[in-house]
Amino acid sequence: MKCSQCKIDKLSNEFPSSPVTERCIHVSSHCLRCLVQSLNKQNEDEYHCPGCKAALNNEEVVRWRQRLDKASFKLNVDKLGRRHLANIENVDNNEEIVQQGNIYVVLLNGEKIVVDYEKVRTVVALRQEIRTKKKIEVTKQKLVYNGVELKDHADDNGDKNLVEYGIRANSHIQLMVILYEIxxxxxxxxxxxxxxxxxxxxxxxxxxxxxxxxxxxxxxxxxxxxxxxxxxxxxxxxxxxxxxxxxxxxxxxxxxxxxxxxxxxxxxxxxxxxxxxxxxxxxxxxxxxxxxxxxxxxxxxxxxxxxxxxxxxxxxxxxxxxxxxxxxxxxxxxxxxxxxxxxxxxxxxxxxxxxxx
The missing domain is CATH 2.60.60.30 (sav2460 like domains)
Incomplete structure (x- = not known):
């Protein structure tokens, strides 16, 4: 599916799931990024749908901007690549977690580190791989997945496995870099x-x-x-x-x-x-x-x-x-x-x- 504006293949969840207004049937052809870019170029007192030109109120525009902000922060659509964007979602406990393929560590600025899952089955191993690839010291890494900070060890001092956090192939893990501790x-x-x-x-x-x-x-x-x-x-x-x-x-x-x-x-x-x-x-x-x-x-x-x-x-x-x-x-x-x-x-x-x- 291609965006009618930027002509780039997008995943289905990058398109608005419903029209911006009840009357518009055109805007679903825009990817979310192009839709918001169009709105950002408009006068804030005269917003209109780029598809049917119907008037929009400020609350509607803010809602679409917030949706893009959340998508850009988690996966940074502009920087993480045109394809291969995985949804971050809770894992069904009854579903087998795939541990073959890549996982992705994403910094706050959108930069992505690609890691082979089979090489890093534990949190400790993942930190070492990040250190090797990005020269970020292990003690400076804060890793978060689905709102939960990843810990190195369990209560029995054994290494925590990534699978224990529901991390599967194609998962995106957030990395915050601690520059200094006061x-x-x-x-x-x-x-x-x-x-x-x-x-x-x-x-x-x-x-x-x-x-x-x-x-x-x-x-x-x-x-x-x-x-x-x-x-x-x-x-x-x-x-x-x-x-x-x-x-x-x-x-x-x-x-x-x-x-x-x-x-x-x-x-x-x-x-x-x-x-x-x-x-x-x-x-x-x-x-x-x-x-x-x-x-x-x-x-x-x-x-x-x-x-x-x-x-x-x-x-x-x-x-x-x-x-x-x-x-x-x-x-x-x-x-x-x-x-x-x-x-x-x-x-x-x-x-x-x-x-x-």
Whole structure:
């Protein structure tokens, strides 16, 4: 079955299962990605179905965007390949689990690691294979399948087999990379997200925005950006605002957070980059960022090549998540629509990560 827009073979579950409106019978010929791309190009006050041109309300459009966000996060349709996308579903206990073929380990940015199931029957063996293929240390790997974190050993200290988690051939396993663990002993006084960028050639001034979202569990709490620089009631986190040098044609943002002073209900910090007027992050000259401890500025807690997301409007760079008495720093690198003018697409993308960190 081919999408009428991109002409690429798609699986049946990549097509809308029902019309966007009651009157439309054409949109089922679009794959989900092309449908949402069409809606994203339209004026938000005048949405219409790309098939029959019937008017759509904002709630309908948000519903389709959320469906694509969830599909893109789990399997990343844009990056995982045109075919061979398996559904992630619960395994019937009465069904024999196929252990011949490939399984797929997917990073948060959509990159996929192909693993021969017969070579890695246990969680321990899978971690070693990931280390061999991607140079990611075993202790930095957090693996999740169907919402359950994979553990190396059972209660009797024996190795846990993948089949015990219902993992079969063609399964997709989520991998989160823990870049750094901030223990209780080494509490960071000031966690600093430092962003620097050059103005695009065709702009006198333009902004590559650095933003920090704070969450309590899966609930958005507040943001820190060029406009919301601090809150008098909780001054543990602060945004520098726009620091511009028109002579050198560069801009700078700094977000500082005192992790040990954050309210106990704050569990996640998400650090985000987004283009203001320019169409993508790649329009800005030599952008650089670092996440560091202000007392040890030579130690970067998060590394990511911005060239990987040069074509994106926004990217969720990393997450700092509370884990008991410590904090873990995770690389994310997930691309998104939206920017500091409209954070809604970014918030929707973060919702798809619920429960992973």
């Amino acid at each position: 223990t209780e002993k080494e509490t960071i006084k000031d966690l600093v997200f430092d962003l620097d960028w050059g103005f695009p050639n065709d702009q006198t001034v333009d902004y590559l925005d650095g933003t920090c979202f704070l969450y309590t569990g899966n609930k958005y709490w507040r943001k820190y950006d060029y406009q919301s620089q601090y809150y008098p009631s909780t001054q543990n986190t602060r945004h520098s605002g726009d620091v511009l040098n028109r002579t050198t044609r560069r801009g700078h943002h700094k977000i500082t957070s005192k992790l040990d002073e954050l309210p106990e209900n704050v569990t996640h910090l998400y650090f985000i980059l987004s283009a203001w007027n320019s169409p993508s992050i790649g329009c800005y000259k030599t952008p650089t960022f670092s996440l560091l401890d202000s007392e040890h500025p030579d130690k970067n807690l998060c590394r990511y090549e911005l060239e990987n997301v040069a074509h994106s409007k926004a990217v969720i760079m990393c997450s700092v998540a509370r884990a008991g008495t410590k904090w873990n720093v995770y690389i994310v690198g997930t691309e998104s629509a939206g920017n500091a003018k409209d954070y809604r697409p970014i918030e929707q993308k973060i919702q798809t990560m619920d429960g992973l960190f």
